Amino acid sequence: MIDIEKLKNHFKDFKKSGLANSQSIKNRTDAFERFCQKGIPTLKQEHWKYSPLSKDLAQFENLKFTVNQDKYFDAVNYEKFDHYQIVLKDGVLISENIKENGLEITQYKKDNFYEIEKNQILDFNNAFFTSGYEIKVDKNYQVKKPIVIYNYFSKDFEGNNINNKNFIFLDINSKVEIFEKNIFDEENLIFFTKNLDIELKQDASLIKYYLNSTNKNKTIYNFIRSKLEKNSQFEKFNFSHNVSSCRDEIIADLNGEHAFVSLNNIQHLSQKCFHEIKWEINHNEENTKSSQFVKSALHDDSVSAFQGKIFVESKAQKTDGYQLSRALLLSDQSKFLSKPELEIYADDVKCSHGSSSGSIDKDSIFYLRSRGINEVDAKKMMIEGFLAEVINKIKNEKIRSIFFNKLNEINNS
Amino acid sequence: MINIKNLAVSVEDKEIIKNLNLEINSGEVHAIMGPNGSGKSTLSYALSGKDGYEAKGEINYNGENILDLNTEERAQKGIFLAFQYPIEIPGVFTNNFLRTSVNAVKKSKGEKEINAVEFLSLVKEKSQKLKIDKEMLSRPLNVGFSGGEKKRNEILQMSLLEPNFVIMDETDSGLDIDALKVVSNGVNAMRSPKRSFLIITHYQRLLNYIKPDYVHVFANGKIVQSGDWKLALELENDGYAKFLN
Numbered sequence: 001m002i003d004i005e006k007l008k009n010h011f012k013d014f015k016k017s018g019l020a021n022s023q024s025i026k027n028r029t030d031a032f033e034r035f036c037q038k039g040i041p042t043l044k045q046e047h048w049k050y051s052p053l054s055k056d057l058a059q060f061e062n063l064k065f066t067v068n069q070d071k072y073f074d075a076v077n078y079e080k081f082d083h084y085q086i087v088l089k090d091g092v093l094i095s096e097n098i099k100e101n102g103l104e105i106t107q108y109k110k111d112n113f114y115e116i117e118k119n120q121i122l123d124f125n126n127a128f129f130t131s132g133y134e135i136k137v138d139k140n141y142q143v144k145k146p147i148v149i150y151n152y153f154s155k156d157f158e159g160n161n162i163n164n165k166n167f168i169f170l171d172i173n174s175k176v177e178i179f180e181k182n183i184f185d186e187e188n189l190i191f192f193t194k195n196l197d198i199e200l201k202q203d204a205s206l207i208k209y210y211l212n213s214t215n216k217n218k219t220i221y222n223f224i225r226s227k228l229e230k231n232s233q234f235e236k237f238n239f240s241h242n243v244s245s246c247r248d249e250i251i252a253d254l255n256g257e258h259a260f261v262s263l264n265n266i267q268h269l270s271q272k273c274f275h276e277i278k279w280e281i282n283h284n285e286e287n288t289k290s291s292q293f294v295k296s297a298l299h300d301d302s303v304s305a306f307q308g309k310i311f312v313e314s315k316a317q318k319t320d321g322y323q324l325s326r327a328l329l330l331s332d333q334s335k336f337l338s339k340p341e342l343e344i345y346a347d348d349v350k351c352s353h354g355s356s357s358g359s360i361d362k363d364s365i366f367y368l369r370s371r372g373i374n375e376v377d378a379k380k381m382m383i384e385g386f387l388a389e390v391i392n393k394i395k396n397e398k399i400r401s402i403f404f405n406k407l408n409e410i411n412n413s
Numbered sequence: 414m415i416n417i418k419n420l421a422v423s424v425e426d427k428e429i430i431k432n433l434n435l436e437i438n439s440g441e442v443h444a445i446m447g448p449n450g451s452g453k454s455t456l457s458y459a460l461s462g463k464d465g466y467e468a469k470g471e472i473n474y475n476g477e478n479i480l481d482l483n484t485e486e487r488a489q490k491g492i493f494l495a496f497q498y499p500i501e502i503p504g505v506f507t508n509n510f511l512r513t514s515v516n517a518v519k520k521s522k523g524e525k526e527i528n529a530v531e532f533l534s535l536v537k538e539k540s541q542k543l544k545i546d547k548e549m550l551s552r553p554l555n556v557g558f559s560g561g562e563k564k565r566n567e568i569l570q571m572s573l574l575e576p577n578f579v580i581m582d583e584t585d586s587g588l589d590i591d592a593l594k595v596v597s598n599g600v601n602a603m604r605s606p607k608r609s610f611l612i613i614t615h616y617q618r619l620l621n622y623i624k625p626d627y628v629h630v631f632a633n634g635k636i637v638q639s640g641d642w643k644l645a646l647e648l649e650n651d652g653y654a655k656f657l658n
Contacts, residue, residue: 362464367500369484370461370493371514371570372521378485381513385504385553392504 002060004036011127014065019130027113031126038120047118050305050337052245052274056219060191065128066159067092073152077183081398084147086133090154091162091192093133102141102174107131108165110197114225116251121221125163125193132164132194137174137204146177146396153218155186163193170204170232179399181211184218193221200232202256207235209399211406212243220246230256230285237394238265239403240275241410249278254288254316262291266390266403268383268410269302269334276305283316283349294325295390297383298334309341312349319349327357328386380411414439414609415578419470422452422459422634429455431634433470437578440606444620445613446645447631448653453613454497456631457582460611461494462487474578489521493576495567497583502554507566510554511536515573539572543599560587561595568599579603581612585619597622617649632656 011032014020020028040057041048048054068090078085086105087095098105108131116122137143153162170176200206212220220243226234240246252261267275281290296304310321327336336357344351360382368378384407391407394400415437422430429452437443447453459466462484471478479487502510516526527535540550543565555563564584571579581600585593600610600623612625620628620642628644629636630653637656638644 361500364500364502366461366463366484367496367502368505368510368514370488370496371510371574372485372488372518373514374485374517375483377513377517381505381510382502385502388504 002040002057002063004039007063008036010063010065014128017065019065019067024111027111028127031113031115031123034115035120035123035127038123041120045118047278050307050339051247051276051278052303053121053219053221053247056245057191059189059219060160063161063191064159065161066157067130068154068157070154070156073150077150077152079148079179079402082145083179084143084145086135086147086149087152088132088150088164089152090157090159091130091132091164093131102138103143103176104136105147106134108134108167110134110165110167119223121193122195122223125165125195125223128161128163129165129195130163132166134167134169135176135178136169137171137176139171139201140173141171142174143176146179146399149178149180151180151182153182153184153186153190153192155188157186157188157190160189161191164195166194166196168196168198168206170200170206172201173203174201175205177207177209177396177399179209179211179402182213182215184215187216189217191219194223196222196224198224198226198234200226200228200234202230202232204229204232206233207396208237209394209403210236210238211402212238212246213241213406215242216244218244218246222246222248224250226250226252226261228252228254228256228259228261231258232256233260233262235262236264237390237399237403239268239391239406240266241268241406242270242273243275244272245274247276247278251280251282252290253282253284254290255284257285257287258289259285260289262293264293264390264393265295266387267294267296267298267304268387268407269296269304270299271302272300273302274305275303277307279308281308281310281321283310283312283319283321285313285316287318288316289320290322292323292325293390293393295387296325296327296336297330297387298327298336299330301331301333301335303335303337305337306355307339307341308353309343310351310353312344312346312351314345317346317348319346319351321349321351323353325355326386328383329357329359330383384408384411414441414475415611416473417471418473420459420472421469422455423467424455424465429634430459433635435629435636437609437611439609440604441627442604442610442612442623442625444625444628444642444645445611445631445636446615446617446628446648448615448657451631452634453631454582457494457580457613460487460580461492485517488574489518491577493571493574493579495564495571495579495581495584497586499555499558499563499567501556501558503556505554507550507552507554508536511550511570511573514570518574536569536573540569542602543569543572544595545569561589561592564588564592564596565599568596572599572603577608579608579610581610583614584612585614585616593619593622617645620645630656
């Protein structure tokens with residue numbers, strides 16, 4: 001378990017280390033004190049009920065904060081299509097700033113933290129973060145090529161904890177697509193917290209893809225807070241494959257009419273992998289729309305947890321909220337934990353939710369086998385088909401093929 | 414081609430088919446007609462080797478007893494079941510499935526697998542004959558297909574796999590007259606001295622379009638009467654009542 005007393009000394013060292021800029025020291029100190037008061041998340045706390053975090057943090061008796069000064073990143077990792085690059089090595093932005101046309105990419109500069117009462121890991125991130133990226137797109141500018149964010153975890157990193165903050169701001173009627181991927185080259189123990197704030201002004205459109213693939217001994221906490229104004233859109237596609245422990249938490253505030261958020265996740269897990277989703281969609285205005293679509297294929301004793309909430313304010317009439325989570329249990333030991341929530345205070349809304357889990361349909365397997373396809377391949381086709389329903393919603397052909405290739409690769413390995 | 418001897422089939426310890434004997438020679442078309450619950454679909458599943466269908470006796474196919482072969486091995490040897498209710502599989506695309514299936518059968522025979530370009534031209538030719546829309550092939554397998562589209566898709570699979578022995582399980586159910594004609598024409602085009610058919614149906618209607626060499630009445634898990642195609646006409650007039658006790 002993380003020793004709070006030891007952590008207090010770490011925080012003193014951290015403040016002196018230069019990792020924290022001087023203007024933010026007070027905010028960081030406040031956040032750290034809140035974290036100490038709230039303590040480590042436990043399974044008894046509703047907000048962390050299914051979370052692997054509470055158990056995982058027991059491994060981190062001593063948290064070690066360092067910054068890797070080495071800026072090397074092998075070009076072989078770059079995607080082969082034309083794109084803007086953001087590279088974070090062990091949590092630190094190492095790529096050059098970009099400023100062209102209506103796009104600006106710099107180091108994270110914001111300094112106004114917020115608190116979420118139940119979320120002490122956000123307090124922890126607020127206290128210990130190092131700066132990640134900041135993406136800003138000007139009014140009426142539609143970014144021509146995708147931005148790719150490489151989150152690289154190197155083998156020469158000497159610490160075991162990385163926390164960073166990032167910010168995406170899309171001004172009125174701007175548009176961008178962002179593909180983020182994690183690259184791990186060592187099996188060292190890492191506790192990684194990432195906070196991303198997203199602000200979408202009127203008519204802005206953000207599509208974000210995230211490939212979180214194959215890691216061992218990593219505890220990852222992704223927290224996204226997004227605010228959507230009138231007629232803006234945020235679509236997100238996540239593909240998590242064999243992540244040892246990960247919680248993807250998103251709060252989306254639909255604050256303007258016709259704002260739309262669509263969250264889509266695939267989990268393909270085996271062995272002892274644990275992936276958790278905690279989503280909260282707040283319909284705060286009339287005529288807003290949301291969609292949550294989650295599919296998990298679970299081998300061995302892997303676990304996937306889904307907690308998705310649709311909250312509808314009393315004034316948010318004509319809300320359209322959709323939620324579906326489905327899991328394929330591919331072994332007797334695998335688990336799918338699902339807690340769909342609807343909290344509705346308006347009376348003229350359309351909200352639906354569904355959740356199911358089960359093994360592969362035997363009749364479908366028989367059908368495929370009756371066409372000469374052997375049982376192993378038939379099962380692979382079924383798993384692929386099950387997960388492909390999410391990938392097929394991706395309109396960007398390049399990204400769709402990256403996701404499909406990943407699916408093929410893992411299904412045939 | 415097929416010689417079934419003393420076949421008994423149980424599902425969950427309940428004997429559904431009892432002491433069935435049936436010989437189908439190359440090029441012959443046999444029809445099995447019978448009332449609901451007589452075990453017709455059980456026979457089709459037992460012939461295809463579906464799990465959970467415990468079969469005893471012999472199913473000799475080209476001289477080999479295939480009882481110990483699993484479903485895909487039987488399919489690879491040229492046994493094809495056209496399903497009464499083709500299964501909908503979301504996420505598995507029809508085109509992809511068809512090519513995987515054709516290549517699985519080719520591979521088992523040691524033949525060269527067919528590439529995507531060759532396959533597309535082959536499937537185009539076959540699907541045009543069955544009036545199958547190209548767009549249908551790019552959709553998930555059987556998902557949202559009408560009854561007619563599902564059955565045409567079954568016949569398309571049959572024409573691509575070119576099996577030796579075809580079992581058609583109530584292919585006429587859910588078909589309107591136009592679709593029935595298209596499907597029957599597809600089947601008739603496949604008739605050859607080297608290929609045999611076992612057509613399972615309730616009604617004589619399908620047999621107007623696909624004329625069988627022999628008709629068997631199936632009741633209470635066994636064949637109770639056999640004859641030529643005229644037997645189907647008698648059944649249409651008299652019903653099955655006299656065979657049930």
